[in-house]
Amino acid sequence: MLHKALLLVLAIIQINAAEYDTSILPEAYIDAAQHSTHTNNWAVLVDASRFWFNYRHVANVLSIYRSVKRLGIPDSQIILMIADDMACNARNPRPGQVYNNANQHINVYGDDVEVDYRGYEVTVENFVRLLTGRTQNGTARSKKLLSDAGSNVLIYLTGHGGDGFLKFQDSEEITSQELADGIQQMWEKKRYNELFFMVDTCQAASLYEKFTSPNVLAVASSLVGEDSLSHHVDPSIGVYMIDRYTYYALEFLEKVQPFSKRTIGEFLQVCPKRVCISTVGVRKDLYRRDPQKVPITDFFGAIRPTRVSTDRINVTLADEEDFYTDFDHMPPKKQFKIVIQPQFIAKINK
Template sequence: MKNMYGKLLWLLVIFVAKCLADGQDTSVLPEGYVDAAQRSTHTNNWAVLVDASRFWFNYRHVANVLSIYRSVKRLGIPDSQIILMIADDMACNARNPRPGQVYNNANQHINVYGDDVEVDYRGYEVTVENFVRLLTGRTQNGTARSKKLLSDAGSNVLIYLTGHGGDGFLKFQDSEEITSQELADGIQQMWEKKRYNELFFMVDTCQAASLYEKFTSPNVLAVASSLVGEDSLSHHVDPSIGVYMIDRYTYYALEFLEKVQPFSKRTIGEFLQVCPKRVCISTVGVRKDLYRRDPHKVPITDFFGAIRPTRVSTDRINVTMANEDDFVTNEKELPFKKPFKIVLESQFPSEFFK
């Protein structure tokens, strides 16, 4: 046995010596290993979308979160894996001239409230305590399954926050605050309890970058609409209702997302550049030192889409057919069948504002 180990050790020494003699760098990993590190290993996607503001003059914050909600649903994340928190019901506000409707542009192109919106936490349920409990999995007894973040070690989690903030805090309900340290602690607990694989933290508020300064947990990528000391500004007013419709950063983020399809090759790296200062007026902040992958090699759908391939069709489908070839056919051979094509109405055509 000792002779065998001695021979193996001697062969290893010869191999290393040969590599050095040939000028090869033995410290460089094989290309396959490098590529594998850049690929995502997640198995499911979740989204936590929070509007923390009350009162009619904060209409735009509800429009912000509902617009992001519509985008992630369009790209395939089901309602069962989206937690939607809205602090005030603008659709039913007495000042709303269009009851039951919320728009994100003055042209009133599409109602983002819609008939298929599932709000999980509404009104005074949107508190700092409930938000932290949601992240850490410490919901109170009796909490409905639909109100729980049931993510695991294979989950990519998107967290989107909008509201009023300051240096190191975000206001909830205009009566309490969550601090950057509390956010960092909550995400740290998520990591320790294996509640995410990778996490994308996105916040649109004044001095938003201060909210990710305390983060230390691995595999976290963060983007903020403004740096410390800067305000995050609104985009435009609807004169018919007298309030701002959407914030600038979220507007340009949505303009990007509306061009993304479920099988798109657009990347998170591109998304991080959607709002330069000349259009945002504030400086977008990015925190990527905790993130192990190159954002320019990460598909946008790793966070904003579904992990399963999804196709949407307005045509009638025979679900008894067993083969994929039965569904997608050559139109020349069978003109009565049409190939699948995603046709969805644009959320808000940006050309209206050019």
Template sequence: MLFKIFCFVSACVCFQSALVDSRHTNNWAVLVDTSRFWFNYRHVANVLSIYRSVKRLGIPDSQIILMIADDMACNPRNPRPATVFNNANQNINVYGDDVEVDYRGYEVTVENFVRLLTGRLSEGTPKSKQLLTDEGSNILVYLTGHGGDGFLKFQDSEEVTSQELADAVEQMWQKRRYNEIFFIIDTCQAASMFDKFYSPNILSVASSLVGEDSLSHHVDPAIGVYIIDRYTYYALAFLERVTPNSTKTLSEFLAVCPKRVCISTVGVRKDLFSRDTRKVPITDFFGAVRHVEVIPEIVPVDYEHFPIEENPVIKDSSSIADRYLYLSEFPVTIK
């Protein structure tokens, strides 16, 4: 019993120490590819590359919402079935063996996207398709596809406007569904999508300004199409050098694609973001690793400094230690 209590208290202490520089308690990612058809292969590669990066840095699948409008891995034109590559040398299969797609094909709609953000999903929606965030959540939102001045196309059949996106985020704020949001938008005229934002604690970066196209990086001759966009290519080159313990900051990430390599002009909006990006670790959005040190020694605990609640499972116990509630992840078995 003492060992269980010690583990619980130690985890709490480590958890609190990890939050000294940030108020958030959990990280989520919403990664969306909105386009269809084989010639848009690069958009699937874009989103799967970001997906691979956030998983590598510690965000679990249970806290990642992955939306892919077209499945390039299973496309009949794919010369390498069940694979998606983001470079012509086929170094990394970003589709991999452990990709969990939450919204696929015709499930990727404007309605489902807005409902996901605002939490207005139909009753019975599986938890894997819900954004179960709270006021302590930092959310990375990555969008890629085809866009224009003030809109982002979904599957060449509908659009979400910048105003609709801004209003959805405001609902999230009013419902206390986030602490901070980092929007990354890789489309043509992408900066127009965050012009209407008016809610607090939002940082936004776009691959192109209004009136500019967001360009592709290179073609894989074996596939016959462009396989990644320029902005995401250079963003990934940066993220590949990031580790869970990295000291790299958001300001460094915001400068990953200067115009000499991106050709388009990267747009950044920081006026709604309360923190100095030079002091914000990139892992505040791209990672979620909490370090807990386990030691074999018994450490005395002064219970008088902790609030005590009656454990409904344990009856007639005179021990103070037995009266602490346990997290649901650590069930107590009484014989």
């Protein structure tokens, strides 16, 4: 029987490189991006509290979700954990919508939100398993943090916290030591290149005190002993809409575009005490780069610098006879036969 085969030929095509204008890219952005070694971005966004009166925590996490998605991180690289579904809560007079402002400027729930962990799936165990890559067998791919040594990872947490802990579901807690251990495992298992830890809760700075892993930059909405306060209430639904720190963080991010000159250093100063009331804490002793030279999109976006070549490339097109188009008239293959050596026949007959 004559077998059909396909001969693959590598054809080199002659093209002329077009002239590209790279002046549209800000010089400050290009200069800073050259020092970045990451190849991809991931975001882990967690609302750890439930119940209607914690509406603001859902608005917090959805505000950050909206921002990172707008700046280029796809849903496939965003892990969103929401402990309660405010959009479909029976008390919500605007079903399917969540706002972070009483003026209802932005519906942060949107039409295409993808929640990966919801309700009682938001637990300390699932969160730690997610960070360390130890998810249980059968876990969907969309629920896994598939980061690697080239990943810049953003971790955002919001909820009710205290000195050295953050509450999950109002029934369990994750401690600052457990967070530090989880991030240390991430580093040892090469699950991040750089990590930006951001937390909006009471006494938030206590959650990064135990960190020892390299390349970690952290910001917290309040210092130890301070409360993290809400911004404003919506009388029509009777709850606070958003927390102060996240409100001003979102205000900053809304002005950021993919090729913006804004830096992480500027972002760390978005909420001075006169507007936050609490004191924002920053930890950068573990971070190797100067935050003032790091583009905000290194963590909140997925824009990678591209080198454009204007050199002429000379290539040629392969000849037509190099391709077989009539497979029925291809040269016949050589006949072959199977030969069994005598020693094997002797073994078979035994």
